[in-house]
Each structure stands twice: as structure tokens, then as C-alpha cells.
Amino acid sequence: MILANGASNGEGLVGDAHLIPACAVGSNEGDRIKAYASSHPNPIASIDFRGTIVGIKPAPVIASFSGRGPNGLNPEILKPDLISPGVNILAAWTDAVGPTGLPSDPRKTEFNILSGTSMACPHVSGAAALLKSAHPDWSPAAIRSAMMTTTNLVDNSNRSLIDESTGKSATPYDYGSGHLNLVRAMDPGLVYDITNDDYITYLCSIGYGPKTIQVITRTPVRCPTTRKPSPENLNYPSITALFTTSRRGSLSKTIVRTATNVGQTEAVYRAKIESPRGVTITVKPPRLVFSSAVKRRSYAVTVTVDPRNMVLGETGAVFGSVTWFDGGKHVVRSPVVVTQMNPL
Template sequence: MILSNTDTYGEELVADAHLLPSAAVGQKTGDAIKKYIASDRNPTAIIGPGTTKLGVQPSPVVAAFSSRGPNPITPAILKPDIIAPGVNILAGWTGAVGPTGLDSDQRHVNFNIISGTSMSCPHVSGLAALLKAAHPEWSPAAIKSALMTTAYTAYKSGQKVEDVATGRPAAPFDYGAGHVDPVAALDPGLVYDSTIDDYLGFLCALNYTPNQIKSTTHRDFTCQKSKKYTLGDFNYPSFSVPLETALGKGAASVSSTIKYTRTLTNVGAPATYKVSLYSQTQAVKMLVEPSTLTFGAQYEKKSYTVTFTTSSMPSGTTSFAHLEWSDGKHSVRSPIAFSWT
């Protein structure tokens, strides 16, 4: 049996277990096979010996089946957060079920090749445990921040990480902050830390009632009526900016100003960090204040504000940018996503 990809999965090849002898091919090869079969009265094929290829490039790539943004529930929070190895991962396998997981599959194996979130999640979970062992005083939010702000989005050649589904460069709605980098995450320089109170404030910004908060957190908490809660000020390592758009043909352009505040915690040596901004669009002007942060001690905290001045764009338009704090040794990078609705 030959399984050929459609344009949805492009050249993605996933090593699924089958009950029948099977071969999986990408869309281009599949199209060529179909053309050959249709043009030859006696099509033939040869099965050659299996080989192992090393140094396959480009690598890594965003899997075709990987979940994508934007966040449909809370647009002000960028999703996904990060990507990690999750395609064709060889790992131990229970003998309770066959490699396909089907009731009819009576085979028993000690190892299997699986793809999906069930494989990338263990990688990230293991890295979180590694960071916790190296920095036992770090909170879960600090660990998450370290993994996100040190992730990479380009290959050593400088080319952007590829989306295998399209063959084009991927973007934050595909990979979030990027592909995890374990070594860099051990020494991120700065982290975006969050406490339980920050998450309670996040629920308040979503207009949760005391009963809804209790059902979620198992604690009694009432949002303060005198306090202004905003999703944009949730101390997340990434930025997502939902924007308004002009309504109807000939509608006047809508300009608006949005401010997000973030707090950084120094987890390295005393240093001075300067900010850099990179953007794909001229429709959004960005200003960071202050543009320099000086930390004199470990675990010192400093806050900054990003002001986004935007122009209206057609509904459905998306664009991306990123913000980076650097002391010359560390690069603390945050993706920024703009969505006009």
C-alpha cells in the first residue's frame, strides 16, 4: 500500500504503524507516482534496502499537523507558546497494546515510533524538570519564560524555521516563541515571572465571577471593583495584540493606542539590558519605555511599557514582530502578534 500526502500535509512524513505493508510518500512524490501509473500500462516498483540519513536539512521544521494560532478563546494571549521535537520519536512502548493501538493488532513491541503532542510534551516536561533541578528556586512561570525567551526561530544559516505544510517560513502563530533550546534556557538572563495573584488578576480581566474563580482555583477570591484588570498587562513572555479594523468600503482608518506593561526579573549577574524591536509591518508603531534596564542584583525586578500605535487594516490581516532585551551575552526575546478583526 502506498500512502500519498495531500496538499494539507505537503512533504510531511509520519512513521505510522500499519497492519499492511505500506510506504508513505510526500505530495510531490505521490503526484509523480499517480502520473506514472496513469501513463503506463504496466507500472512497476522496486523495494530497496532501508537506509539511515544523517544531517537532513532543513531541521527542525514545524509539523503539518501542529496546532496553530491565533488563540480563539483569549486573543490577547499568544498561542502556541513553543515547539519541541514531536515527529517520529522513538521511545519505549507498553506491551499491553500493539504498535497501532488497534484492538485487532496483536503484535507486541518494546519500542515504537510516535508523533504528536504526546511526544513534544514529554520533551518540554523533561526540560522543565531539568531547569527546576538547576534552579530549584524558580517558579513554574519563570521556567516557562526561560524556555520561551531563549527559543530559536531560525537555522544557523539565518533562514527562518520552515513550515513543512507549506514549505514557507513559519511564524509565531505556527511556533509561538520558537523551537526550544535547552542549553540557552539554563541561563536566560531575565525571566517574566508570575505569581498566583497574577493569574487571579488574569481571571478578573476575563470577568470571572467569584464562583467561577473558585471552581477554577479552589480558593475564595473576589476581584476588586476599584482595580483595573487588563489582559495586556498579564506578565506573559509573549505579546498578542488584537486590533480593530475599518468597517465597510470607504470607512475611515481607525487609529488606536494600546499599552502593555511587563516586569522582568534578573536571574543572572548584574547587567544593563537594551531593547531592540523588529517588525514586519508599518501599520503598527512601537515604543518601549524605558529602553534600557539596569539590574544591580540577582532577582531584582524592573518594569517597562510597550505602546502600540496602530492603523486600521482589513479584517483577517495578521502581522508579526518581536522585542528583544540584550546585555551583550543574553538575548531575551518575545514574539509579538498583531491581528485585525
């Protein structure tokens, strides 16, 4: 059997198990094979098994079936958070069923090759467990932050990550903060922590009332009454500036983040800003100084847009970044998403 990708799946190959001899081909090869088969009365083909080839380039790429953003319900929070290995993963397999999972498959094997979120999630879960083991005092939010701010944004050809389904450069709506790099996440320098009170404030900001929130917290809750909090100010490792559609001139929004130093006690970080076309991003202060007495520092990110010059493109957003450098090995990067998308 020849299993050919459709156009939406591009050239990425997924190693599915089959009951009969089979091979998988990309969309372009599939089109050529179908053209050949339809134009010859007796088409002939052979399959040569040449073993495993390592070092394929480019890698990683964003799988065509990978979950994409934006976050339709709460667009102030970028999704996905990050990506991790999830295609053609060789892993342990139960002997209770055959490699296809079909009742008619009598084969037994200790290993299988699987693809999907069900393989990417265990990689991130395992990374989180290792981070918790190395840093038992870190909260779940700190662990997530460490993974998100230390990701890779280039492939093994040192080029921008590619979206497999389009063959074009991917965006944060495809990969979030980037591709997981556990070695760097072990020593992120700074983390963006989130407390229970921060989450309560966030729930208040997106319209949940105290009674509803108490179902989660099991304790009395009060939402601010004088000034509604902004959901963008949840201390997340990514930043999203959501503007309502407007034909007016320049629009501006300020978002606050608080960084906690988990690296060397005495440290100075400086900001580097990448602003997309039609957008101006500023950071105040542009320098964060940490010491034994000061482990947390807040800063404000002001995003100013001119809708007349901002080209949103197919994604409905433009993308930049705020990165903190300490002059050594720590590079703490947060993607910045600027969009006019309204919540569903």
C-alpha cells in the same frame, strides 16, 4: 503499500507502523506515482531500504498537523507558546501491544516511532523537569518563560522556520516563541514570573466574577471595581496588542511587563525592537539596570498602529518582537503580535 500525503500534509513524512510492507511519500511524489499507475496497464515499483539518513535539511519544520494559533477565546495571549520535537520520535514502547496498536498485530518491540503532540509534550515536560531540578526556586511561570524567551527561530540551514503544509515561512501563530532550546533555557538571564494574584486579575479581566474564580482559588476573591484590568497585561513572555476594527486614524495601546533577573547580579539590558509594517513599537525605559538590591524591573511597550497602512494578510495579524540584550550571552526575546481579531 504506498502511503501518499495529501496536499495539506505537503512533503513531510511520518514514520507510521504498518502490518504490511509500506513506504510513505510526499504529496508531489504521490501525484507522480498515481499518474504513472493510472497511465500504465502493468505498473511496476520496487522499494529499496537504505537505512537511516541523518542531518536532513531543513529541520526543524512546522509539522502540517501541528496546533496553530490564534487563541480564539482569549486572543490577548499568543498560542502556541512554543514548539518542540514531535515528528518521527524514536522512543520506548510497551510489549503489551504491537507497534501498530492493532489487536491483529502480534509483533513485539521495545521501541517504536511516533509523531504528534503526544511526543512533543513529553519533550517540553522533560525540559521543564530538568529546569525545575536546576532551579528549584523557580515557579511554573518562570520555567515557561525561560523556555519561551530562549527559543530557536531558524533551522539547520540558518533560515526562517518553514511551515510544512505551505512551504512558506512560518509565523508566531505556527511556532509561538520558537523551537525549544533547553541549553539556553537553563540560563535565560531574565524571566517573566506570574503570581497567583496576577492570574486572578487576569481572570477578572476576561469576565470571570469573584464567585466563579473562588471555585479555583478556594479563597475569597475581589475583582477591581474602579477600572477593569487589561488581559494583555498578564506578565506573559509574549505580547499581543489586540485592536478592535476601526476606520479611524492612528490607534495606540500600552502593555506592561515585569522582568526578573535570574542571571548575574549586576546586569544591564538594552532593548532591540522589531516593528512590523504599519506598526510602531516603543519601549520605555529602553534600558533595564539590575543589582543586588533591584532584581525586578518593569517596562512599558507602546504599540501604535495605522490601520490604513497595516497589512494583516492571511493570518489576520502582523508580527514583531522586543528583545533584551545584556551584551553577553543572554538574549531574551518576546514575540509581539498585533491584530484586529475579536474574541469568539
